Amino acid sequence: MTQLRRMRPMLGTFVEVGACGPAAADAIEAAFASLEGAQAWWSFHAPESELSRLNLAAGARVRLRPQTLRLLRLAVAVMRRSESAFDCTVGGLLVRQGVLPDHGGLVPLPRGRVDDIEIGAGWARLRRPVRLTLDGIAKGYAVDRAIAALRRAGATAGSINAGGDLRVFGELSLPVQRRELDGRFTSLGALRDAAVASSRVAAPGATRDPSFPAQLVAPIGQHAQPGVWTVLARSAWRADALTKVAANTPAPHRDALVRSLGGCLLATPPLELAA
Amino acid sequence: MSTRDWSLFLLPVAAIAVPAHAIDYLTVAQAQTLLVPGAKSFVEQPLKLNDEQRERIKAASGVRQRWDEQKVWRAERDGALQAWFIIDEVIGKHEFITYAAAISPDGHVLGVEIMSYRETHGGQIREAEWRKKLVGKTLADPFKLDEDVPNISGATLSCRNVLDGVKRLLVVHKLFLARA
Numbered sequence: 001m002t003q004l005r006r007m008r009p010m011l012g013t014f015v016e017v018g019a020c021g022p023a024a025a026d027a028i029e030a031a032f033a034s035l036e037g038a039q040a041w042w043s044f045h046a047p048e049s050e051l052s053r054l055n056l057a058a059g060a061r062v063r064l065r066p067q068t069l070r071l072l073r074l075a076v077a078v079m080r081r082s083e084s085a086f087d088c089t090v091g092g093l094l095v096r097q098g099v100l101p102d103h104g105g106l107v108p109l110p111r112g113r114v115d116d117i118e119i120g121a122g123w124a125r126l127r128r129p130v131r132l133t134l135d136g137i138a139k140g141y142a143v144d145r146a147i148a149a150l151r152r153a154g155a156t157a158g159s160i161n162a163g164g165d166l167r168v169f170g171e172l173s174l175p176v177q178r179r180e181l182d183g184r185f186t187s188l189g190a191l192r193d194a195a196v197a198s199s200r201v202a203a204p205g206a207t208r209d210p211s212f213p214a215q216l217v218a219p220i221g222q223h224a225q226p227g228v229w230t231v232l233a234r235s236a237w238r239a240d241a242l243t244k245v246a247a248n249t250p251a252p253h254r255d256a257l258v259r260s261l262g263g264c265l266l267a268t269p270p271l272e273l274a275a
Numbered sequence: 276m277s278t279r280d281w282s283l284f285l286l287p288v289a290a291i292a293v294p295a296h297a298i299d300y301l302t303v304a305q306a307q308t309l310l311v312p313g314a315k316s317f318v319e320q321p322l323k324l325n326d327e328q329r330e331r332i333k334a335a336s337g338v339r340q341r342w343d344e345q346k347v348w349r350a351e352r353d354g355a356l357q358a359w360f361i362i363d364e365v366i367g368k369h370e371f372i373t374y375a376a377a378i379s380p381d382g383h384v385l386g387v388e389i390m391s392y393r394e395t396h397g398g399q400i401r402e403a404e405w406r407k408k409l410v411g412k413t414l415a416d417p418f419k420l421d422e423d424v425p426n427i428s429g430a431t432l433s434c435r436n437v438l439d440g441v442k443r444l445l446v447v448h449k450l451f452l453a454r455a
Contacts, residue, residue, distance in 0.1 A: 005298070005300060006300055006301070006388065006389075007298075007300050007388075007389035007392055008387060008388060008389060009374075009387060009389070009434035009437045009438060010434070012431070012433060012434060012435075013431045013432055013433060013434050014389065014392065014432065014434050014437075016298075016392075016426070139431075159426070161426045161427070161428075163431035163432055164427060164428040164429050164430065164431050164432075165428075165431075166426050166428055173286060173288075174426055175288055175426065176285075176426050176427075176428055177296075177426070177427050177428070178427070178428050178429050179427055179428070179429030179430060180429070183369075183395070185296070185427065187288065188285065188428065189285040189286055189287055189288055190285070190286040190287075190288045191284065191285055191426075192283070192284055192285075192286060193284060194284035194285070196285075196428050197428065198428040198429045198430065199430070200429060200430030209368070210433065210435075211367060211368050211369050211370075211432055211433055212430035212431065212432060212433065213431075213433050213435075214430065214431050228429055228430070230428055232281055232284060232285055234284075264279075264281040266285075
């Protein structure tokens with residue numbers, strides 16, 4: 001099945017949207033519009049985003065749109081169930097390291113606990129001066145919303161790839177390759193009606209490549225395991241978040257924890273897939 | 276949930292050997308229609324830049340103006356200027372991207388579309404090598420639909436270079452197009 005495909009610079013990366021069927025062109029526009037919303041609401045960088053309003057509210061309740069509250073609930077759930085292997089409270093640490101921008105005010109705590117986030121009916125607040133970053137989950141969640149937008153707009157099948165957070169639906173098999181630490185591409189297989197996401201953890205001592213600015217924060221006293229961590233799941237937010245769980249969980253528990261949270265970790269090099 | 280058969284969702288395929296990941300998304304005409312749908316004609320008006328002008332662009336934008344000719348079109352409707360349509364390229368450490376931007380007469384970005392995206396197979400590649408790979412590839416190449424072009428998962432590649440390019444085009448607009 002042929003897909004109509006477009007690509008735009010968005011969400012800090014390159015986002016490709018593909019769609020099939022007579023409504024493909026309009027569906028792609030609808031998906032991009034949905035992604036624009038995600039960019040405006042969940043960006044740490046934009047001082048007026050919903051996320052920044054919550055971060056800068058000094059503990060006050062902040063009214064948030066339902067989509068933002070749902071994303072926060074998902075982030076809190078993964079953080080709790082992974083015992084902070086996925087941690088969305090490390091924004092303060094990344095600000096101190098200069099990775100994320102400082103929007104002023106009292107210097108935030110480097111990192112927090114899951115209980116620092118209180119979510120009510122239509123609002124949320126931060127109990128301590130921590131900074132949330134949704135970078136480990138929001139891109140995937142934005143992909144899920146954009147897939148829903150494609151469907152609503154009448155695409156019969158389609159795919160979205162937001163800088164490696166990839167989801168496909170309908171009668172499409174999408175060949176997927178993984179960019180390894182050394183830059184080689186290896187084949188992962190053909191993705192159907194599911195999502196994959198990857199996170200890169202450079203080897204210790206490797207110089208940082210500004211082309212790949214994302215930085216993964218390990219739990220206190222631990223180091224993220226070097227490698228490219230790829231998770232297969234039914235939704236992109238889950239695949240996205242579980243790559244952080246995989247990178248931050250020691251080998252004996254890694255596969256089981258990712259599976260118990262609804263994903264499947266793809267080994268390096270990939271299992272059962274012929275080269 | 277832990278008993279799900281994940282092999283249903285990721286099927287084995289023969290590896291596709293690609294020297295560089297490359298996709299063409301839009302021809303010039305398609306990008307024009309998409310970015311300035313209200314225009315009825317696009318008049319090509321290339322912008323020639325001498326060394327001094329290129330220096331001014333760099334000084335004002337912080338981004339190097341690599342070429343001495345920028346591909347520019349006036350998007351018009353019944354003789355009235357609707358927007359400037361500009362084609363630009365970005366050569367990064369890992370990527371070679373051709374994109375189009377539409378800028379309103381008063382200097383606002385109306386939209387940006389990637390026309391072609393090429394990513395290296397790893398390691399740095401020199402500009403000359405990129406150019407060599409693109410020999411015979413012109414901007415007018417027809418829109419190619421290739422189902423066998425794999426998608427890439429991996430570390431998220433920053434779009435910073437394209438955003439810097441757009442910033443440079445806004446300076447180009449301010450210096451050379453705004454009063455044209």
